Amino acid sequence: MNGTMGIAFPLKEALAARAASLEACLDTLIPPVEGGEARLVEAMRYAVLGGGKRLRGFLVMEVASLFGADGPGATRAGASAEMLHAYSLVHDDLPAMDDDDLRRGQPSTHKKFDEATAILAGDALQTLAFGVLVDPATHPDPAARIALVAALAEASGMAGMVGGQMIDMEGEGRALPLPEVERLHALKTGRLIRYSAEAGAILGGAAPGTRAAIAAYGRDLGAAFQVADDVLDATESAEQLGKTAGKDAEAGKSTFVALMGIDGARAEAERLAARATEALSGFGREADGLRALARYVVERRN
Amino acid sequence: MNGTMGIAFPLKEALAARAASLEACLDTLIPPVEGGEARLVEAMRYAVLGGGKRLRGFLVMEVASLFGADGPGATRAGASAEMLHAYSLVHDDLPAMDDDDLRRGQPSTHKKFDEATAILAGDALQTLAFGVLVDPATHPDPAARIALVAALAEASGMAGMVGGQMIDMEGEGRALPLPEVERLHALKTGRLIRYSAEAGAILGGAAPGTRAAIAAYGRDLGAAFQVADDVLDATESAEQLGKTAGKDAEAGKSTFVALMGIDGARAEAERLAARATEALSGFGREADGLRALARYVVERRN
Numbered sequence: 001m002n003g004t005m006g007i008a009f010p011l012k013e014a015l016a017a018r019a020a021s022l023e024a025c026l027d028t029l030i031p032p033v034e035g036g037e038a039r040l041v042e043a044m045r046y047a048v049l050g051g052g053k054r055l056r057g058f059l060v061m062e063v064a065s066l067f068g069a070d071g072p073g074a075t076r077a078g079a080s081a082e083m084l085h086a087y088s089l090v091h092d093d094l095p096a097m098d099d100d101d102l103r104r105g106q107p108s109t110h111k112k113f114d115e116a117t118a119i120l121a122g123d124a125l126q127t128l129a130f131g132v133l134v135d136p137a138t139h140p141d142p143a144a145r146i147a148l149v150a151a152l153a154e155a156s157g158m159a160g161m162v163g164g165q166m167i168d169m170e171g172e173g174r175a176l177p178l179p180e181v182e183r184l185h186a187l188k189t190g191r192l193i194r195y196s197a198e199a200g201a202i203l204g205g206a207a208p209g210t211r212a213a214i215a216a217y218g219r220d221l222g223a224a225f226q227v228a229d230d231v232l233d234a235t236e237s238a239e240q241l242g243k244t245a246g247k248d249a250e251a252g253k254s255t256f257v258a259l260m261g262i263d264g265a266r267a268e269a270e271r272l273a274a275r276a277t278e279a280l281s282g283f284g285r286e287a288d289g290l291r292a293l294a295r296y297v298v299e300r301r302n
Numbered sequence: 303m304n305g306t307m308g309i310a311f312p313l314k315e316a317l318a319a320r321a322a323s324l325e326a327c328l329d330t331l332i333p334p335v336e337g338g339e340a341r342l343v344e345a346m347r348y349a350v351l352g353g354g355k356r357l358r359g360f361l362v363m364e365v366a367s368l369f370g371a372d373g374p375g376a377t378r379a380g381a382s383a384e385m386l387h388a389y390s391l392v393h394d395d396l397p398a399m400d401d402d403d404l405r406r407g408q409p410s411t412h413k414k415f416d417e418a419t420a421i422l423a424g425d426a427l428q429t430l431a432f433g434v435l436v437d438p439a440t441h442p443d444p445a446a447r448i449a450l451v452a453a454l455a456e457a458s459g460m461a462g463m464v465g466g467q468m469i470d471m472e473g474e475g476r477a478l479p480l481p482e483v484e485r486l487h488a489l490k491t492g493r494l495i496r497y498s499a500e501a502g503a504i505l506g507g508a509a510p511g512t513r514a515a516i517a518a519y520g521r522d523l524g525a526a527f528q529v530a531d532d533v534l535d536a537t538e539s540a541e542q543l544g545k546t547a548g549k550d551a552e553a554g555k556s557t558f559v560a561l562m563g564i565d566g567a568r569a570e571a572e573r574l575a576a577r578a579t580e581a582l583s584g585f586g587r588e589a590d591g592l593r594a595l596a597r598y599v600v601e602r603r604n
Contacts, residue, residue: 117471153430
């Protein structure tokens, strides 16, 4: 499975174990409430609990483990990254945005609840992502918490994820050149994946050079992930993906597959995954989980 | 004008001066950009620049001035509070929410741009509000920045502003009893106003007891503001208000005026403003601006 790299890391088991920790943490951080706001909290729980690969949360925890820092604080920071990701999915699925009724094989949040509740649930998930990071339970050192909040704000705002989503909306129906498609995805999905890796380095108190290597790994991993996602979208069925397939191409969005062909996109994903792995050359066996993850993102089927 | 309290504070001039500082700061914090995300940044600027009373930003700066801390950092924190407020207005105005085409006499953001852009602009304004707070330019002490982020997250999330907005949506078409209407507004608008006052105390390094007094002032000021807002909504024209009048009553929302009558609501606003002023009894003339503000919120005509 991971033979090309000579790595025999039990990634599926590690992903499942970390996902279970993240799920339990998220469940604790968003307890159901009574009163008029019960519906909001229910929608937040619906959006963030119950599945997904937990790639971002896994990254936070797995990178933190390189520095012996994958305790409860790393799980909280991982849960925060998952909240941020969930908020972006809830808003992206809205009728005014990508108008997607299906997410992970289930009705998207605005279909399960309603649009107003989905907008508010996304809003509150973003707020809570920052609220969790700033809590002393996430890291005892205020400077580390400050660094986490600053990095998340930069990764997820106008110069990051939301900026990328805007470029994506603006590009609908137009043929974007490859560099613009690369930039779009580097912002829309790449920045939060890179942040997740960096968050682990921040939690571990990594030196600047080490943090930069981890950031490079995260950047290339995110890029590989997105190119592979385009390949999956073009080749797998909706049933397999648990979401509407071929949607981007149908919406007239420029995809890596459209620009490079299936084989070209597959090769590009491989190249990016290999470069991500190279960024880890300063680490020993303790980084095998991250190396296995780089393989996984280009080999996955959903 | 402020005769009832024996205060002769030039509030209009002070509001205008602080508003000008806030506007300049916001303009700097959200510079126009090139590229596919230009439209996002344009919408963010449209939503947050160009008017409004700047009540929240003023509060941050005016409370900070009690402690001699109303420098550029306080202006940034005030601008952050205005970003958070602007994001909430952009999302509240959306068709799926209050469906309001008019804001401060101008087309609301989704009318001027489109729904997708408005959703994203609100999202990115929230992110930036946190990003600004965490920057060393806002306060040199990481502990103060942490306290600001924690307080804003608590005030604006599921247990604060967004929770209140959900209660508001859930209450449409139903007659809510007075305690529930009070709680709704304490969350929906009150928490961010209270936060704004507390943020000034945090910037000034106020002792816990002093911060609690400022928080009590902010809480009662926010409550007075909302009751007075209901009175204005019932008595003033849309032209005067710069937004659609009578909208809450029309949407079947329970208002203070519906529950207490015009005269009862006016008396309640007065009572709350007086209590807000009492919370400032530990301060001398340096708090006259805050006392004048408490008069202003119940005497204003828009």
